[in-house]
Amino acid sequence: MGLEGSRKSWSVNTNLLKYSLALLFTLTKFSKKKNKKKMKKPELIFIPAPGMGHLVFTVEFANRLLDRDGRLSITVIVIRTSFTPEVLAYAESLAASDARIRYIVLPLLEPPSIKLMKSPENYFSLLIERYKPLVKEVIIEHVLSRSRSIAGLVVDFFCTSMIDVANELNVPSYLFFPSNAAFLGFMLYLSIHKKKVGKCFDISDPDSIIPAYENPVPSSVLPAALNMEGYACFSNHGSRFKETKGIIINTFAELEPYAIKSLVADEETPPVYTVGPLLDLKSGNKTSRFDHEKIMNWLDDQPVSSVVFLCFGSMGGFEPPQLMQIAIALEQSGCRFLWSIRRAKKFIAGDSKGQDGPGEIFPEGFLERTQNRGMICDWAPQIDILAHEAIGSFVSHCGWNSILESLWYGVPIVTWPLYAEQQINAFEMVKELGLGVELKLDYRISNPVIVEANEIEKAIRSVMDKENPVRKRVQEIKKESRKAGTDGGSSFASIGRFIDKVMQKKAKNDHRQANVKGTMQISVYTIL
Known part of the structure; x- marks a missing residue:
């Protein structure tokens, strides 16, 4: 490195440490x-x-x-x-x-x-x-x-x-x-696996026998990073x-x-x-006070366990063709719904050129026909919503924090994973624990395939069925989650x-x- 390089490195390390001291x-x-x-x-x-x-x-x-x-x-x-x-x-x-x-x-x-x-x-x-x-x-x-x-x-x-x-x-x-x-x-x-096989997973590989899972795990639900450099x-x-x-x-x-x-x-x-469960139940959210009150007031007017809540996390979003299928499914299901869509206000109002308006993502007349039983919002205060007695189910991306929150409040999940480890989380919820209703286990936002409205509607009707054993199982786990930390x-x-x-x-x-x-x-x- 040389004397001059050593002096520079010395100076950088000293400055970094001093900066840390100041912050401390x-x-x-x-x-x-x-x-x-x-x-x-x-x-x-x-x-x-x-x-x-x-x-x-x-x-x-x-x-x-x-x-x-x-x-x-x-x-x-x-x-x-x-x-x-x-x-x-x-x-x-x-x-x-x-x-x-x-x-x-x-x-x-x-x-x-x-x-x-x-x-x-x-x-x-x-x-x-x-x-x-x-x-x-x-x-x-x-x-x-x-x-x-x-x-x-x-x-x-x-x-x-x-x-x-x-x-x-x-x-x-x-x-x-x-x-x-x-x-x-x-x-x-x-x-x-690396020592035995010496290569990364491929989606065409046979199911894996993994000791922590009771059932064989399909390669299609493994994190996408394992098929690549990760x-x-x-x-x-x-x-x-x-x-x-x-x-x-x-x-x-x-x-x-x-x-x-x-x-x-x-x-x-x-x-x-x-x-x-470690939960951040007091966390803030990105909704404005006005939007928060509007959402909670709307929920106050809905019957107990009657609302389907759709939310896919801060990084989750769909293109207009998929949003169209979700809208069709919600209307056909007849269920009340609260749907969090990224950039929802833009989609509903359209941009300055009249593009990306409601006609791009919703069936014609959808907003008018569902205005008495549905609400669409941008960012949603997820914790407060899941805690509300009107919520009957949660269509989720299956991030682990969201799963724990839904179980804490006794809300059954419809699985729609998007990225990271969410696919294998969804697999565990449905196949291992019996705590979720399967919509998709292997959906990936990086390689999306349109999920048709009839599939979505079927999953929603299933999870909202009061006789579905998943609902009883979730209520049992809710009690256990509350007792675990006491x-x-x-x-x-x-x-x-x-x-x-x-x-x-x-x-x-x-x-x-x-x-x-x-x-x-x-x-x-x-x-x-």
Whole structure:
């Protein structure tokens, strides 16, 4: 590199660390008295993947730990990227509203080459890996150098590169897996599949026998990334999961008994802790106050369990031909409906040239004929809607958070997955758990095939049938989900076991950390 290159690298690292210190000072408003008190507490350090969803549920779990055991102290290291600008403001708001958790927001680093975007999952993982040196320095400066004892690093499943940081600092690492137990089992299975088969999955492959699933899993419902460059990325993450001292899963024992039993039976899998459902029930939404009130007032006027709610997440959307088929199905079903469509106002009003108006996506006269039993909106306050007694079913993309929310409120799902792991989630809901009505299991937004109106209508009529056994099953799981996190519940007990494990590991690792702290202080002092 040469002397000049070394000086530049030295300067960049110093500036980055100083920037982190400044952000830490801004975000942690503790008095000296509180700091002294916290110094005596073992510290868990959470490292969520970039993005609001990852941060939100990491903080939700962190708060549950603090509510449960006052012996713990928690720091969340926030990786900020150019495509997640909202994260900084969110971290600042969290720090201002609750001083129990420290937030360290890292500065932006140069992202990997755009050429690596052929696999978004691999690009995402490489971006996170670039933060390893900075994460290590921040931990040394703000935990070890201040006589705090690290109880462990809790890393997101996309942040397995941070396990290296834990190993270098002689502290245990734990995995936070915000999805379901069956999908965790699938990711653990990938490393075995890679060794045996040596190639990625193909949609024409025969069904896979995966230990976490009771039924053979069709290749058509596996994540699309596994057919492309993402296969190596996912299998590498899965193999690293086994290096941790425990895996925290956003599920509960009563929901996925078969998958959880298979994980526990595998001697190579670390201990699993089911801590769900972790839900962000107090989250804001992107609807205006006027739109929110309009939606809720409309629901207030509808009979109990009479409304079909259609919503496909922040990234889910359809082209006009598919929207037309949905509209036809809703009208033919005769059901009341609340339909969230991205850019709905544009479609209904049309643009300045008279294009993309209602005639492009709805049958002629549809809005007039359904105005007394249907409502169309842009962004929808999903939590508030699912909580309303008028909602009778949920046509969903089957993101795991949406699934947990629907089960929490006892709303049965019609499966219409779009991307990521949603297809295999839909498969689990329908074929494994009997908690969903199948519309599609293998639909993909990247390669869409028009779903005809009669198929959609059939699924809607099925889920709204009061005699459908899925409805009874969902009500049973609703009760179990409410009990899981309470005293005596399965997730409550699992969180207790996790805390016990953390405290035991902390006691064993104190003397090892002391040695690391002594050597690392010289490095930090030299940099600063």
